[in-house]
Amino acid sequence: MHYALNLRTFFYSHYFHLGLRFAAGLVGVTLVTLQFAGMATAMTVCIGALCTALMDMPSPLRHKFNEMSASVLLCSAVTLLISLCGPVRWLLMTMLVLVSFMACMMVVYGKKSMPLQLATLFIMTMSMEHDMTARESFIHAGLFTLGAVTYLGYSMAVSWLLRHRIKQQVLAEALFELAAYIDIKADFYDTRYNLSEQFNKLVRHQSLLADRQQASRDLILRSHQDSKDAIVVQVHVCMLDLYELILSTHTDYAQLRAHLADSPVLKTLHDLAWKAARDIESAAYAITRKRASYQHVNYDAELAAVEDELRALQRKVDEGKPAQEALAVLRAQRNKIKAILHMIGQLHLASQKAYDSTPFWSDADMGPFLSQQKYEFKMILSHLRWDSPIFRFSLRVAMAISVGLLVGAHLPYAAHSYWIVLTIVIILKPSFSMTRQRRSDRIVGTVIGCVITALIIRYLNYPAAILAFLILSTVATPTFIYLRYRYAAITVSVMILLQMHLLAPGNHNLIVERLVDTIIGAAVATAFSFVLANWxxxxxxxxxxxxxxxxxxxxxxxxxxxxxxxxxxxxxxxxxxxxxxxxxxxxxxxxxxxxxxxxxxxxxxxxxxxxxxxxxxxxxxxxxxxxxxxxxxxxxxxxxxxxxxxxxxxxxxxxxxxxxxxxxxxxxxxxxxxxxxxxxxxxxxxxxxxxxxxxxxxxxxxxxxxxxxxxxxxxxxxxxxx
CATH class of the missing domain: 1.20.120 (Four Helix Bundle (Hemerythrin (Met), subunit A))
Structure with a gap:
């Protein structure tokens, strides 16, 4: 289980804090706007804030400002462009396809550009249903930009105030993943687990651990403000040293099992590793709660049992029995585990001390350790070729959206093409596996969200109750969007359907229409996942x-x-x-x-x-x-x-x-x-x-x-x- 899905750690994770920040900003912007204008204006301002909020992720302050500013400028331009093209149907369809293509080409900038791509496509779909004059289009774009800029300022202010807290949360996440890594290593000592399968599992988790460690580096090693920041730097360095020691514990596990299969020492080694993982988790938990970490795990009994086994093996060797290899392997593991336990102690100590400086980086260039990203237009131009996977993905999305618009225009009920298009852009991803997973999560999440919304409207159709569910779903959506997308699909369906119910309470087919649109969009996205596919x-x-x-x-x-x-x-x-x-x-x-x-x-x-x-x-x-x-x-x-x-x-x-x-x-x-x-x-x-x-x-x-x-x-x- 992901650490943030555990109730003990969920409310201290940066995922939950992101949800709170996101919801407070959106609800605040909407309520303030309602004091001066009507619901339609407030919703436009709210959507502007929402598009900017999609870029609100843990990131160094300067990078966060640049990324969110890019979202404000790009999404505002797309809003104005699509609104101006709205009255001319053929021009609107052409622009939708072109904007979709260019938004998907932004994937060349890597993983950090994915939320910007989603925000661009989201506001494109939200703007396509409007039929405005040129004057109304500029007013609409201005209100959208107002909401976007307001959320940008709010997010930057909160992130600046909580900049050290965010570093702690991201560092703690890396430590939790390191503990999970040790849990996998512990099962190498358990003869019930197949060694090959454990290696596969270990290597897979190493990918996730590397990602979390990089996120920690990017936040912690870029700036140093005070002694509190120096503490997280030292804990981060201890974490990396501990990781290397854990790597060094690799041994010939098949040989270890063969020599010690009849000995309880394998269970003892497993218990030592399991306790070490819990020890690291306790340090991570303390960091999420802004506390110094202290070691409470006792390893004496297990270490004494290992020493007893070593003495027994030494006696066999002295008696001339073939136990030399087992003795050497177990002794080496004992020494490595002791080094790991010592380093875990240093990890705890690093969180307790007050540091005036960080000698680790005082005279070194941290650049090679950090994610480097250049947003140059020539990178997009360099991928405008047939053999580029990103170019093929962009064509695939553009064609899928064209078909989605065509299908939506011929549905027998009052179709909302933008919902079909939105489903397509959410599901269709650069890789087949991501598309497949997102399709499953989107369909299941939407069905559950529709059922929940129907129950709320049927049995709890009171303004106060609906407002409470709206706020709850607004908090949950960003919390789970990077954690478990299926949960996010449930909450976003509840949030949008309740908003539509408030705006148009007489539409009794609202839920069924959205469900049908989602299934159509998923079918189109699935079909096009095989078109110009990049395997x-x-x-x-x-x-x-x-x-x-x-x-x-x-x-x-x-x-x-x-x-x-x-x-x-x-x-x-x-x-x-x-x-x-x-x-x-x-x-x-x-x-x-x-x-x-x-x-x-x-x-x-x-x-x-x-x-x-x-x-x-x-x-x-x-x-x-x-x-x-x-x-x-x-x-x-x-x-x-x-x-x-x-x-x-x-x-x-x-x-x-x-x-x-x-x-x-x-x-x-x-x-x-x-x-x-x-x-x-x-x-x-x-x-x-x-x-x-x-x-x-x-x-x-x-x-x-x-x-x-x-x-x-x-x-x-x-x-x-x-």
């Missing part, structure tokens, strides 16, 4: 090249750090983030492909294993870092660095070969590409009198073995996709 397998070569290229750069930064060539781990953190982002993008594409028709799926198993192997390379590097830190005393730098150089050369050779399979020589990566010699991972590896030497050797063998598997899966993907 996920077509983007796989590009995404895989990005992963391999990012992994090459990551390995360079990682081995430089392991060999002590850099003064800090800043470059390593940057490359790790880029690799994780590329893996998250590939994983998301795989998940979407699984929702597509079976005939459009390619190399599913090999892509999944390719993702897992690249993920394991990150885990092995994190484990090497942990080993070198834990056994830093009397480190034989020359021998270890020689071993690391050989391993780096082998891994780079493998990744370059995999890139070559995808038609990319990897020439842009500044790494040493000397050919691998040997490849067994054991050359130039005499015995070294150092406690960490066997662990380093073993981890490097695992690293090279998993890197070699990338070649196999990469070759299979090339063959299947081609």
């Amino acid at each position: 996920e397998y077509q983007s796989l070569p590009r995404l895989i090249r990005q992963v391999l290229d990012a992994n090459l750069r990551y390995m360079q930064a990682a081995f430089d750090l392991l060999q002590g060539k850099g003064r800090d781990d800043f470059a390593y953190r940057i490359e790790r983030k880029r690799l994780m982002d590329s893996l998250a993008a590939l994983s998301a594409a795989l998940v979407r492909m699984l929702d597509e028709p079976a005939s459009k799926q390619r190399a599913v198993e090999d892509i999944n294993l390719f993702i897992v192997q690249n993920y394991l390379l990150v885990a092995h590097v994190a484990a090497l870092r942990a080993i070198l830190r834990r056994h830093g005393a009397e480190l034989p730098a020359a021998a270890v660095n020689a071993k690391l150089r050989d391993s780096h050369r082998d891994v780079v050779a493998i990744l370059v070969a995999a890139l070559a399979q995808h038609g990319h020589p990897g020439a842009n990566t500044s790494v040493d590409r000397a050919p691998a010699a040997g490849g067994d991972g054991e050359r130039a590896a005499p015995a070294v009198p150092w406690s960490g030497w066997p662990l380093v050797q073993r981890r490097i063998r695992l690293l090279q073995a998993d890197a070699a598997k990338i070649i196999v899966h990469s070759e299979a993907i090339v063959r299947d996709v081609a």
Whole structure:
């Protein structure tokens, strides 16, 4: 379950606060307008505020102002344009198709442009039913702009006052997702769960976790106002360090299960991981409540049980029984878990201290860690080509809207074409899987919303009750729109139908008409989801090249750090983030492909294993870092660095070969590409009198073995996709 759907955390999440801000702004703008004008004027002003509110998301203040200002300008222009074209039917139809096409082309700017696209298409559909003179059109657009600007000012003022609170909420969300990540890791110790399925689940969740961590970076690392901001910076850094330690806990779980299947220690390890997840959740919960976090979870019993098992295994080894491997694996896991528990303690401490500065970023450029976006018109022009998925999506939407308008014009009842068009633009998304999910949520949500509205009108048809349900649905709609769209579809149906009932109380067919329009719109959107479709397998070569290229750069930064060539781990953190982002993008594409028709799926198993192997390379590097830190005393730098150089050369050779399979020589990566010699991972590896030497050797063998598997899966993907 998503953390924000739990009542304990729901009311402290930024989703609920967004709903409150959204509803207070819309209701406030409407009530103030009603003091000076009639209901029709108030609704126009309210819709202007609503379109701007769609862009009201957690974001740095400067970015929020730019994004919401773009919404005000663009939506106001569309309102005026469509209103002016209203009296001329053929011109209106032409403009609707053109505006739809251009709005969909804005998807080139990425995920942040999606709400702006929706706002543009929403106001286009709301304006298409008006039949105004030129003078009335300008007045209507002016009132719309007034509402939009008013909400912009209100939202910026509230966001400025709550800027630190929003940072806390977004940071807490990332921590909750990290706890969920550990819960998945805990089940690796439970023999009831299949290891392959758990790996798949883990990698899928890593995509979501990467997204939440990036949202946290974008808010927290851009500005530093006071000591309170310094606290969230330090907690954020501890969270990222903790994440790397969690990555380092990867081991040969099949071997661990085989050696310890009859021992209760597996259950103990599971319980330790489960408790660690609850410990992180307690820190996240404290942050959402604006409190310092304190550690209340006790791990002593579980740690003592692990120590007892280690002593029992040591006795078996002393007696000559074959338990050496089990002892080594369990001891390594014990050490890693202790490091994680220590870092969780540091996470709690970071929330308690008052910091005067943030040395983590005092002399560093945070730009590489942050989302960078340029809104240049030439980006749209560069996608005006037939092979562009965004261009094809824009054509698809324009054609679907044309058909929706045509169908609406020939319905036997008093049709409202704008509802059909609105349903189409809400359902039809760039990918088939998103369209399929949105269609299901829209239909189910609309049916439930219609039933709820019918019951309200039938049994609670009192002004006070209807107003209460209106306010409740206005709060719930933005709360769930990014959390569970099906819930948002229910509440938005209730909200709009109740508003229409207040404006036209005598229309007894209102609910049935809206339901029919929704089904028609969903049918049209479904049909056109197959027209000029962009199937996920077509983007796989590009995404895989990005992963391999990012992994090459990551390995360079990682081995430089392991060999002590850099003064800090800043470059390593940057490359790790880029690799994780590329893996998250590939994983998301795989998940979407699984929702597509079976005939459009390619190399599913090999892509999944390719993702897992690249993920394991990150885990092995994190484990090497942990080993070198834990056994830093009397480190034989020359021998270890020689071993690391050989391993780096082998891994780079493998990744370059995999890139070559995808038609990319990897020439842009500044790494040493000397050919691998040997490849067994054991050359130039005499015995070294150092406690960490066997662990380093073993981890490097695992690293090279998993890197070699990338070649196999990469070759299979090339063959299947081609």
